Amino acid sequence: MIKKFAVLALCLTGVSPVLSLAASSSLGDGAEVVRPVSQRDVIQEEKNRALVVEFYTEVLSNRRVDLADKYLSADYIQHNPYAATGRNAFVAFFRELFSRYPQSEHRIIRTATDGDLVYLHVFARNDPTDRGRAVMDILRVDNGKIVEHWDVVQPIPETSANTNGMF
Structure with missing residues (x-):
């Protein structure tokens, strides 16, 4: 009964019971990362978002891989199984990609942050005739540099079971 009252009290004050405890996620190896919501630094998260958006715009959209040193740590960790790790x-990966697909497009649709992580929902395609792909990029930032990257890529199908679109 006391537990139900505590949850009700949190809801009535506008605080989500789940968020008031902690933001947590379970890792594949059984470890758990827990970050209390009260410890989030929104100003730093916005700096991280600005850094990642600038990186994405300059290096990927504008094809300026020569600027990678400005944004990526030397020991940059890559989780995409098709790309090697390191700055x-x-x-090398993007020089080859841009050489092979000179009309490729990478456009950020939306962003989100969570602590040192920046999430990008991206439309990407190799050339103007390509239907494209929906991409979710997750980048971890530390001391003003991108230090780690994960992504999930989904081709945009010709037909869909719904009319919601992928973006």
């Missing part, structure tokens, strides 16, 4: 590997 130099990133540069």
Whole structure:
């Protein structure tokens, strides 16, 4: 009964019972990361978002891989199984991609942050005739540099079971 009252009290004050406890996620190896919501630094999160958006715009959209040193740590960690890890590997990967697909497009649709993580929902395609892909990029920022990257890529199908679109 006391537990129900506490949850009701939190709801009535406008505080989500789940968010008031902590933001947590379970990792594949059984470890759990817990970050109390009260410890989030929104100003730093916005700086991280600005850094990642600038990186994405300059390096990927404008094809300026020569600027990678400005944004990526030397020991940049890559989780995409098709790309090697490290800043130099990133540069080599995108130089090859831009050479192969000179009309490629990478456009940020929306962003979100959570602590040191910045999330990008992106429309990407190799050339103007390509239907494209919906991409979710997750980038971790530390001390003003992007240090880690994960992504999930989904081709945009010709037909859909709904009319909601992917963006």
